Amino acid sequence: MTAHAPATTMTVWSQSRYGGPEVLTAATVARPVAGDGEVVVDVAAAALNSADVRIMRGDPLLVRLAFGLRRPRTAVPGRDVAGVVSAVGAGVTAWRVGDRVAGELSGGGLGDAVAAPADRLVAVPDDLDLAVAATLPLAGGTGWQALDLARVGEGSRVLVVGAGGGVGTFAVRLAVLRGAEVDALCGARAVPVIAGLGARRAEDYRGADLAAWEADAYDAVIDIAGSTPLRTLRRLVRAGGAVALVSGGSNRVTGPLGRILRAAVLSIGARRALRPLAAVARPEITARLLALAASGELVPPVERTWSLSEARAAMAHVDAGHTVGKVVVVR
Template structure:
């Protein structure tokens, strides 16, 4: 089968489009014929092995997972002996390393029925980014109706979902983005928009019940200035940044661990693990019209390296999708 393969850490130039063996599903896996896969900051970090501390997970000297890509949507080709509830021909979406390929094997618990009202391209945009937004707002921050929620990085892959979900939960949403993305986040339902090229939300004097940070571009003290005295700050791993550091955006996590026990504010860390339950929740949100994926552009599988390069260089808005 055709796949986008990487044998050493580096830029998008290290990615090769070539033939490899088709994977065979284990007992607890599903083999999916991929129709579309989406690009995430996760792919950039894995490709570069950055921050370097993450190589303890990614692979010390080279990537453990040789095929890039994480999100996918497609049709079930075969199921392992221990898989129930899915059968060949089912339209599904989910997460697994190796999605930039014609076929991918995914754990049964990381695959669910595709939203019926979405195309494969739209569905492939959801799993990682949508799950991050869902867990961050629903489970970690526990957003309530009427609360003031600020999303830092509102026009990115996770951010576009977070704005929509915060509105669905009844919050008053402030979106932080660049000038070119102001109209986009407004169209997603943001009540207020801050153009970070003109205003620093950490120095505006306004405080929010929840601040969801998806960028990591301010100090912990700066973020806390934007959080109400008893509010919640939720830190994610951040997006694409200059790179080359030992800890990267995880530095904020380390500082949070030191300060959190003594803070009145809730200083929280976002770790979003995909499950069938979260895939089902995202599917319901999409089918109800409360959450619609925004796809900026698509690339064919043979140009997946260009898709990641675009994410890195152009700071893409919303989601970039690879079609197979």
């Protein structure tokens, strides 16, 4: 009997132009090689985010300035990745073949393997499912950074607006774990999920009129929906409190820029801060999220798991905008 030769090709979902899920096609390509400072990760799971569909669509147009004018520079979507190291490039001492890792990359998760900068990865604890690990870096990291921006801690009273999706469910659970008292507005389907994460109150946003809610009731508001007027959000926080703006504005060209500028103007001399968030990949936060997940304190709600062969349908689901918790694509 002869040993099987290692595979030299692999399957990926890739795009050669901006557009909806129909631009994604399955292709057979050469397996990646680990360059200097890189490792190759055999992908076990990739969690999808609204960022993946914004980049797929190049929408708003501002996205194209950062990610490629005519098509995304990284043709294979999938930023949140977990898997096993299968090759190690020159200069990498932190990882060995067989290590279980997770991280937020510039893409590549919707394929069998991806070359990743070694310093973007963190170790996944032995007993943690790689599909759970994949949910954490981008959405969990954004929720974490939003809570930091609004200075949420022990005893804080927090309102999360738009709590039902990936970032929202992490923001709620992480605020609860910080010892905050959390109220949340989310879609009707997400209400029981949010209640299960430890929120004090979870309500359908469609029936809620925030302009009529009690003023000064919160230390922090985390706005992930981006559709409530800034003055309405600000009125809800006490003097010295803050509103973290995670999302904002649906302008086809400039996206959140208009809302960010309005927030800056409204914040001049104000005692209630409106702080736009620009979250970045932070491996040290991913490591802390992985530890919370391994301890069982953080159990990300996963709405549905799809196989790699169904990745286009998974992207279409996220593209539709009604994800509850996370969507994961597994091998």
